[in-house]
Amino acid sequence: MGIVLYKEPELESPVLIACWPGIGNIGIIAVDTLRRMLKAEEFGEIEPWEFFYPKRVVIRDGVLKDLEFPSSRFYFKRTHKGDLLFFIGEEQPGTGAKIYAEGAKAYRMANLVVDVALKFGCRRIYTSGAAVAPVHHTANPRVWAVPNNESLLKELRRYENTIFMSDIEGRGGQGNITGLNGLLLGVAKKRGIDAVCLMGEIPIYLHGFPIPYPKGSKAVLEVLGTILGIPIDTTELEALIEQTEKEIEAIYRRLPVEIREQLDKLATTTYIRGAESGPITEEDKRRILQEIDKLFKKEESED
Numbered sequence: 688m689g690i691v692l693y694k695e696p697e698l699e700s701p702v703l704i705a706c707w708p709g710i711g712n713i714g715i716i717a718v719d720t721l722r723r724m725l726k727a728e729e730f731g732e733i734e735p736w737e738f739f740y741p742k743r744v745v746i747r748d749g750v751l752k753d754l755e756f757p758s759s760r761f762y763f764k765r766t767h768k769g770d771l772l773f774f775i776g777e778e779q780p781g782t783g784a785k786i787y788a789e790g791a792k793a794y795r796m797a798n799l800v801v802d803v804a805l806k807f808g809c810r811r812i813y814t815s816g817a818a819v820a821p822v823h824h825t826a827n828p829r830v831w832a833v834p835n836n837e838s839l840l841k842e843l844r845r846y847e848n849t850i851f852m853s854d855i856e857g858r859g860g861q862g863n864i865t866g867l868n869g870l871l872l873g874v875a876k877k878r879g880i881d882a883v884c885l886m887g888e889i890p891i892y893l894h895g896f897p898i899p900y901p902k903g904s905k906a907v908l909e910v911l912g913t914i915l916g917i918p919i920d921t922t923e924l925e926a927l928i929e930q931t932e933k934e935i936e937a938i939y940r941r942l943p944v945e946i947r948e949q950l951d952k953l954a955t956t957t958y959i960r961g962a963e964s965g966p967i968t969e970e971d972k973r974r975i976l977q978e979i980d981k982l983f984k985k986e987e988s989e990d
């Protein structure tokens with residue numbers, strides 16, 4: 688059990704781009720959009736048996752025919768700018784009710800992904816996820832970058848709309864990345880591969896919403912396009928952004944006026960290390976999140 692490859696494409700020093708679902712599905716929307724845009728071809732998978740419970744049991748004519756598990760698939764694409772590998776996991780191998788990977792299963796899956804990267808001579812790995820930030824949903828999301836090697840810092844500073852997590856106000860130069868998107872960076876470092884996590888911002892008051900945040904995905908996709916030298920068509924994402932913006936605005940209007948007034952202050956605030964303190968305090972954040980939680984609980988009880 689482990690990795691199954693249907694074919695072994697001949698690739699020259701490819702880059703691997705990996706992702707799993709997470710907050711706002713920012714990373715997986717960005718990476719899967721790029722995969723589909725390039726028409727990357729599936730060539731392998733990680734077998735699911737040791738990582739997941741079946742998500743569905745298929746029964747026909749009273750007989751169990753199949754068990755359907757979350758998929759964990761590899762794809763490849765040769766381009767004139769360089770060869771690419773994609774890994775897209777439909778679910779993280781979590782424990783209990785947690786949605787993020789942890790423990791032995793997570794570590795094994797991360798190592799299996801790196802096994803494939805090493806097999807095909809990958810020169811770098813990118814992962815992608817969400818950066819929960821004190822920003823407004825009408826603002827343009829930035830992309831937070833976390834490399835696993837100091838030698839990558841100079842290169843990453845060149846990319847427009849990209850900021851290091853350690854430069855964000857109030858973090859004291861520290862931070863963490865939840866789940867496999869972060870764990871994979873550590874495993875790659877241990878095994879000698881440079882890796883970077885690119886995280887699109889999502890407003891702190893939206894991170895618990897049961898809707899995607901493609902605006903953050905677009906920011907990540909644009910940075911990836913610049914890094915890889917690939918023109919990016921965001922037409923598909925723009926349509927999804929328009930749809931979700933309407934949903935977000937509808938929810939926003941249902942919040943109490945005083946909460947909206949506090950949140951509106953975020954529209955003109957930029958959070959970077961060394962900047963003046965913003966208008967939203969930790970107490971404000973706590974109160975805002977409580978109000979949003981109350982709103983959802985009320986709507987769930989009405990449903």
